Amino acid sequence: MPSLRLVRLAVHGAFYVLLAIAAGPALAGTAPVAVLPPAAVLAAVYGLGIVRSARRPGPWLAAVTALWLLLLAMDHGFSYVAFPLFFLFLHAMPVRWAHPAVAAATAAVVAAQAGAPGGLTAAKVIGPVAGAVVAILTGYGYAALYRESRRRQQLIDDLLHTRDELAAAQREAGRLAERQRLAREIHDTLAQGLSSIVLLARAAETASPEAARARMREAGRTAADNLAEARRFVQALTPPALEEAPLPEALRRVTERTVPGAVFRLDGDPCALPMETEVALLRLTQEALANVARHARADHTAVTIAFLDGQVTLDVYDDGIGFTPGDGPADGRRTFGLHGMRERIAALGGTLTVESAPGEGTAIAAAVPVGSGARPREAAGEAAPAGPAARPRHTGAAA
Incomplete structure (x- = not known):
C-alpha cells in the first residue's frame, strides 16, 4: 500500500x-x-x-x-x-x-x-527510555495499519475476483439467452416452414396434376418466406409479415395461409404495440396454428386478438383431437413449442394458458400488458366475422 x-x-x-x-x-x-x-x-x-x-x-x-x-x-x-x-x-x-x-x-x-x-543524569535515562516507549507504541500503530491494509487489499482482491466471475456469468447468460432466442426463432419460422413444405410435397405426390402444381407453388412461396425470415432473424430485424402489414392483418394472413378455412377475429381498437410484443404474438400464432395443421385434425379453428384496456389478448382455439397438457409425444421426442411460447410471453410480463384434453380440442390463451402510451390505429383490413366454431375469447388468462 x-x-x-x-x-x-x-x-x-x-x-x-x-x-x-x-x-x-x-x-x-x-x-x-x-x-x-x-x-x-x-x-x-x-x-x-x-x-x-x-x-x-x-x-x-x-x-x-x-x-x-x-x-x-x-x-x-x-x-x-x-x-x-x-x-x-x-x-x-x-x-x-x-x-x-x-x-x-x-x-x-x-x-x-x-x-x-x-x-x-536523569535526562540521559528518561530520554532513551521515552524514545523506546514512543517507538513501541508507534510500532503497534504501524502494525495495526499494516493489518488493516492487508485486510483491505484482500477485500479488494476478493471484489476484483467477484467482478470477474460476475462478468463471466453475465457473458454466459448472454450466450444462453441468444441461444434460446435463436432456438425459438428457428422453431417458430424455419422448422414450421420446412414442415409445411414437407406436407405440401407429400400432398402433391397423390394429387391431380393441377392440384399438384398448386401445392408446389404454395411450397415455393413458403420456402421464399422462410428464406426471408432466416435472413431477418439472424440480424434480429422485424419479421417480413410485420414489415408488410400491421399486426392484425399479419395475423389474418398467417391464419388463412397456415390453416385454410380458419376464422380470424379482431376485437377492440388496434393500437401500436412494442415490436417485441408484436413479434411474440405473431410467433405464438404461427406455432399454435402449425400444431393445429400437423396434429389436431380439427374441423374448425379460430384465432382471436383483442385490444383491451391495459392489455392485449390472443386466443387460438381448435376442436381437434386435443391432448393432455404436460405429456410429451408418444415417440419420446423432445418438443420446444409450448416451452418457447411461455418463454416469449413471460419475457414480456404476460401470461399463457393452455387448455386441452383428449377429444376436447385445444385452447391457447395469452395476455400481455400494454403500456399507457399505446396509440390507437386503424387495422389494415376488416376482420372476418367469427364463425360458429369460434370459441369465446379468454380474457385475463393466466399461466
Whole structure:
C-alpha cells in the first residue's frame, strides 16, 4: 500500500539522516575520524538490506546492530541512531524478541550516555527510555495499519475476483439467452416452414396434376418466406409479415395461409404495440396454428386478438383431437413449442394458458400488458366475422 511504503521510506530516511548527523563532527574535524569507516560500512550494509529485502533478515539485522554498537562505543553521539533501529527491531523481529532487543538497545544508549561528559543524569535515562516507549507504541500503530491494509487489499482482491466471475456469468447468460432466442426463432419460422413444405410435397405426390402444381407453388412461396425470415432473424430485424402489414392483418394472413378455412377475429381498437410484443404474438400464432395443421385434425379453428384496456389478448382455439397438457409425444421426442411460447410471453410480463384434453380440442390463451402510451390505429383490413366454431375469447388468462 502507498501509505505503508511511505512509512518505511520515512524510517529509512530517518536512519540515514541521524547517521549523517552523528558522523558530522568527525567530518568537520571536531571528533575522531576513526568513526567514519564503520559509519560508511553501516550505511552500505543498511542500504544493501533495503535493496535486497531478504526473507530472513536475521543476519542483516545482526550486522547492522553490531556496527551500530561499535560506533556507539566509539562515540556516544551515535545514540540517536537507536531510534530508527527501534522500529527496525519491531518490524523485522517477532514480538518476543523485538521488545528485549529494544530494551537492550536502550540500555546500551544509557550506558554510552553515562560515559559522556557530565556523567549519568536523569535526562540521559528518561530520554532513551521515552524514545523506546514512543517507538513501541508507534510500532503497534504501524502494525495495526499494516493489518488493516492487508485486510483491505484482500477485500479488494476478493471484489476484483467477484467482478470477474460476475462478468463471466453475465457473458454466459448472454450466450444462453441468444441461444434460446435463436432456438425459438428457428422453431417458430424455419422448422414450421420446412414442415409445411414437407406436407405440401407429400400432398402433391397423390394429387391431380393441377392440384399438384398448386401445392408446389404454395411450397415455393413458403420456402421464399422462410428464406426471408432466416435472413431477418439472424440480424434480429422485424419479421417480413410485420414489415408488410400491421399486426392484425399479419395475423389474418398467417391464419388463412397456415390453416385454410380458419376464422380470424379482431376485437377492440388496434393500437401500436412494442415490436417485441408484436413479434411474440405473431410467433405464438404461427406455432399454435402449425400444431393445429400437423396434429389436431380439427374441423374448425379460430384465432382471436383483442385490444383491451391495459392489455392485449390472443386466443387460438381448435376442436381437434386435443391432448393432455404436460405429456410429451408418444415417440419420446423432445418438443420446444409450448416451452418457447411461455418463454416469449413471460419475457414480456404476460401470461399463457393452455387448455386441452383428449377429444376436447385445444385452447391457447395469452395476455400481455400494454403500456399507457399505446396509440390507437386503424387495422389494415376488416376482420372476418367469427364463425360458429369460434370459441369465446379468454380474457385475463393466466399461466
